[in-house]
Amino acid sequence: MLVQPLEELLKEYRPNCLVADTFFPWSTGVASKLGIPRIVFSGTCFFSSCASQCMRLYQPYKKVSSDTDPFIIPNFPGQIKLTRKQLPDFVKEETSFAEFYEQVKEAELKSFGVLVNSFYELEPTYADHFRKVLGAKAWHIGPICLCNSNIEDKAKRGKEASIDENQCLKWLIQRNTTRFRTAIHLGVRKNKNDVRDNEVWLPEGFEERIEGKGLIIRGWAPQVLILEHEAVGGFVTHCGWNSTLEAISAGVPMVTWPVSAEQFYNEKLVTQVLGIGVAVGAQQWARVVDDSVKKEAIKKAVTHLMASEEAEEMRFRAKKLGEMARKAIEVGDHLILILIP
Incomplete structure (x- = not known):
């Protein structure tokens, strides 16, 4: 319902870019139509963004025999282990949210880049992995919670x-x-x-x-x-x-x-x-x-x-x-x- 109002707003003000939350995947198409780069704001860290993307690409949870058998996240630094029980239902199953989640990830890949509420010294290995291995443009702009001392x-x-x-x-x-x-x-x-x-x-x-x-x-x-x-x-x-x-x-x-x-x-x-x-x-x-x-x-x-x-x-x-x-x-x-x- 916000597609048309947003398009009219962008036509009127012609901003240099559009920053939109990750859960507004439709905003990528609106911005692209008007030749304006859309930058995604991610509500999580580089580590989790990389982990979820690796889970989406390689689906290691399908290669274990039970919900409690541990597996290592593939193509991911640190030998991090999880079980199928610890994964979101929309990752493992065809839920109503699963299709939307795919749209979110596809729109993120098509966007100009991602703003992440984190700082490089906290997770340098995963910030580098996100950019160099997964091929996404990204900037760390956090911790946002420290930006106001009042x-x-x-x-x-x-x-x-x-x-x-x-x-x-x-x-x-x-x-x-x-x-x-x-x-x-x-x-x-x-x-x-x-x-x-x-x-x-x-x-x-x-x-x-x-x-x-x-x-x-x-x-x-x-x-x-x-x-x-x-x-x-x-x-x-x-x-x-x-x-x-x-x-x-x-x-x-x-x-x-x-x-x-x-x-x-x-x-x-x-x-x-x-x-x-x-x-x-x-x-x-x-x-x-x-x-x-x-x-x-x-x-x-x-x-x-x-x-x-x-x-x-x-x-x-x-x-x-x-x-x-x-x-x-x-x-x-x-x-x-x-x-x-």
Whole structure:
């Protein structure tokens, strides 16, 4: 429905290029018709983009005998292993989304190039692979989350927070010296209004999934501000790329709990390539969180991240990556595109 309005807009303003999200594949045709280069904005990293493209080209999941047999992603650096269970359903099957996904990838290949919310020092091998082996033009322009240092804007990043940022930061300041190694009681209550000062409200059904040390926030929170606070020693994440890159930029190691989209690819980058995360052991790609991950696995992963022999080394690596991320957004390191009507 946006094809005609976009075409009229481009005819009127004649921009030098069009930057469109990866999920608007039809925009490539509109831009091409008017002789305007379309640049794709990718919502993930080079690693996952390369992995998904290799999966699409070589289909290694068809060569294993079961859903749980591991296979190595072919023509891909790092000997990264996955199972069929960890792949998106639209990759393995002819779903309603599968055809659209093909259109997305074809339009990306026909576009002028790709903007990636990442920085070269984070994944140089995969940035080079994307350009030199897969033959795609690409520019790294991230971490975008660091481009605005205004505290008020950081608090409003993403969906509107359901928890007051001042309340969160006050709680963190009070526990700054413990670096979250003091056990926090996680109160499971039916009504969030009944939660006491040292408790966190968890939704019904989470009793079997969450236990351990730290703070778990129910609802939308000012994530960037929380991750940047010096009291935070670790982050349990579903491995969506925005959250993953925000943690990397803040120098915070992660407990990885992928669910859907390209999150299982992102987990491999965090745990195997960068060495700044511990997996809870999620094995099943799903559109919603299921109950396959138990509280014992989460407790084990959190304890390993916070108190194991490898914990200090992971924190050191995460801190170094955070420093690289901040350096990457300095003036002169980026291609900056400004579209002015």
